[in-house]
Amino acid sequence: MSQYLLFVHYVDGAPATPADEMKASMEATGRFNDELQAEGAWVFAGGLHEPSTSTVVDATGAETITTDGPFAEAKEHIGGFWIVEAPDLDAALALAARGSAACRAPVEVRPFHDGPDDAEGLEA
Amino acid sequence: MTVTPTADDIARVFRDESGRCIAILVRVLGSIDLAEDAVQEAFVTAAQKWPVDGLPPNPGAWITTTARNRAIDRLRRESTRDARQTEATAMLTPSEPPDVGPLPDDQLRLIFTCCHPALSPEAHIALTLRLIAGLQTPEIAQAFLVPEATMAQRIVRAKKKIAAAKIPYRVPDAADLPARLRSVLAVLYLIFTEGHRSSTSDALVREDLCAEAIRLGRLLCDLVPEVPEAVGLLALMLLTDARRATRVDAAGVLIPLPDQDRSLWDGDEIAEGHDLVRRCLRRNQPGAYQVQAAIAAVHTDASDAARTDWVQILALYDQLVPHAPTPVVQLNRAVAVAEVRGPAEALQEVDLLDLDGYVPYHATRADLLRRLGRTGEAVASFDRAIALATADPERRYLERRRSELA
Numbered sequence: 001m002s003q004y005l006l007f008v009h010y011v012d013g014a015p016a017t018p019a020d021e022m023k024a025s026m027e028a029t030g031r032f033n034d035e036l037q038a039e040g041a042w043v044f045a046g047g048l049h050e051p052s053t054s055t056v057v058d059a060t061g062a063e064t065i066t067t068d069g070p071f072a073e074a075k076e077h078i079g080g081f082w083i084v085e086a087p088d089l090d091a092a093l094a095l096a097a098r099g100s101a102a103c104r105a106p107v108e109v110r111p112f113h114d115g116p117d118d119a120e121g122l123e124a
Numbered sequence: 125m126t127v128t129p130t131a132d133d134i135a136r137v138f139r140d141e142s143g144r145c146i147a148i149l150v151r152v153l154g155s156i157d158l159a160e161d162a163v164q165e166a167f168v169t170a171a172q173k174w175p176v177d178g179l180p181p182n183p184g185a186w187i188t189t190t191a192r193n194r195a196i197d198r199l200r201r202e203s204t205r206d207a208r209q210t211e212a213t214a215m216l217t218p219s220e221p222p223d224v225g226p227l228p229d230d231q232l233r234l235i236f237t238c239c240h241p242a243l244s245p246e247a248h249i250a251l252t253l254r255l256i257a258g259l260q261t262p263e264i265a266q267a268f269l270v271p272e273a274t275m276a277q278r279i280v281r282a283k284k285k286i287a288a289a290k291i292p293y294r295v296p297d298a299a300d301l302p303a304r305l306r307s308v309l310a311v312l313y314l315i316f317t318e319g320h321r322s323s324t325s326d327a328l329v330r331e332d333l334c335a336e337a338i339r340l341g342r343l344l345c346d347l348v349p350e351v352p353e354a355v356g357l358l359a360l361m362l363l364t365d366a367r368r369a370t371r372v373d374a375a376g377v378l379i380p381l382p383d384q385d386r387s388l389w390d391g392d393e394i395a396e397g398h399d400l401v402r403r404c405l406r407r408n409q410p411g412a413y414q415v416q417a418a419i420a421a422v423h424t425d426a427s428d429a430a431r432t433d434w435v436q437i438l439a440l441y442d443q444l445v446p447h448a449p450t451p452v453v454q455l456n457r458a459v460a461v462a463e464v465r466g467p468a469e470a471l472q473e474v475d476l477l478d479l480d481g482y483v484p485y486h487a488t489r490a491d492l493l494r495r496l497g498r499t500g501e502a503v504a505s506f507d508r509a510i511a512l513a514t515a516d517p518e519r520r521y522l523e524r525r526r527s528e529l530a
Binding site: 002004087088089090092093109110111113 | 240242288289290291292294296
């Protein structure tokens with residue numbers, strides 16, 4: 001089993017979703033979360049506030065610098081995410097498709113490093 | 125009697141067997157990199173041993189077994205980490221020896237990995253040529269006219285994603301199979317057209333791509349004989365390849381289909397192509413490759429251009445359009461319309477198409493205008509086609525056609 005990060009892309013400045021559609025999407029996402037837990041694929045999930053609520057902390061220099069975020073101005077932002085367990089990428093992609101349909105936004109899938117038998121480990 | 129193989133013999137064995145060996149070892153070792161390294165090492169050993177000991181009765185099995193043993197040796201020798209130790213120990217446990225006999229699906233599984241939708245189209249082609257066809261990275265780079273370092277990086281990146289994201293080695297489920305198979309067929313056809321296109325340019329080495337695509341097409345037909353589009357694609361490639369020798373004249377000028385010397389077409393490829401077209405059409409599940417193959421079959425059936433059965437070709441284009449509703453297919457259909465219903469009707473249809481950057485669009489228009497006696501417009505269209513043409517043989521041909529009008 002491997003873990004994958006499924007993150008939801010929202011487009012900044014897209015027209016506001018009507019309230020009833022928003023409600024339907026929230027309900028569908030809630031159902032998908034329940035299904036993930038029932039299927040044993042769930043690790044963690046969460047929805048995020050707007051990128052304007054972000055703060056960037058940089059302690060790489062002598063002084064810790066705190067700035068009003070987000071880190072990079074982009075046309076899209078991460079609206080929420082799931083961390084799931086899946087046997088392989090096909091299974092993770094299938095979960096992402098269900099998540100995308102539920103929250104009505106594109107979902108990006110990225111694998112976690114998973115310890116010494118990970119590809120990176122073998123190449124080293 | 126011992127056969128002493130030459131370096132060429134060994135190179136041929138590599139070309140013929142390495143794809144199958146890699147596919148078996150990917151299953152056994154669970155890693156493309158380990159499998160490739162092991163097969164490479166086994167061939168190095170073969171290059172030393174075979175000239176002395178003679179060619180083994182089954183070179184592929186010899187390579188696979190040697191590669192497997194080498195891989196296990198290496199894992200054991202190099203295992204300084206727990207994970208490696210576990211992996212090597214698991215493989216060495218005598219109660220469960222890894223199966224190094226070929227399973228019929230080994231290569232099919234790996235083809236689907238190479239052509240996985242999570243990888244880029246460029247990676248599909250590169251991985252398929254390297255892991256299935258057994259081409260080396262410099263050969264692939266040369267064939268696609270990109271620097272070797274670029275191609276090497278493309279392959280490394282794709283292999284890393286396969287390992288990190290765990291793209292599976294698996295034949296897709298029945299629900300996903302048709303879509304996934306379509307992308308495999310598209311990859312093979314892209315490899316073929318890349319090679320075919322090059323037969324009208326000066327990059328001769330790329331003609332090998334046609335042979336590779338046909339070899340892979342045969343392999344796919346063996347692996348999924350029940351899929352008529354796979355058979356259709358093989359037929360289409362054979363019937364196109366059969367005309368390769370006659371596409372350009374000694375002066376490097378393109379020869380269009382009606383003017384090609386049909387006695388120089390490859391009769392074996394045509395016979396095989398016709399046989400395959402009949403076989404797949406009997407299944408009555410037509411698709412874009414089968415119908416295009418059928419069109420190629422009608423063309424190659426005519427002993428000279430004047431005997432071409434254009435009515436049947438037009439009927440086949442009418443069948444093709446719903447499968448491939450593209451302006452390029454519409455343009456080719458218009459050529460058939462011109463033969464059956466005359467150039468005026470064909471021109472009306474051509475003028476509806478949005479293909480301004482496409483050389484054959486202007487060349488076809490020019491020819492239709494010429495046949496309608498609209499010489500000035502025909503010259504203008506030839507000029508536009510000439511300005512757009514990048515392949516020398518095509519440009520020379522268009523220049524000659526225009527000079528005949530002036």
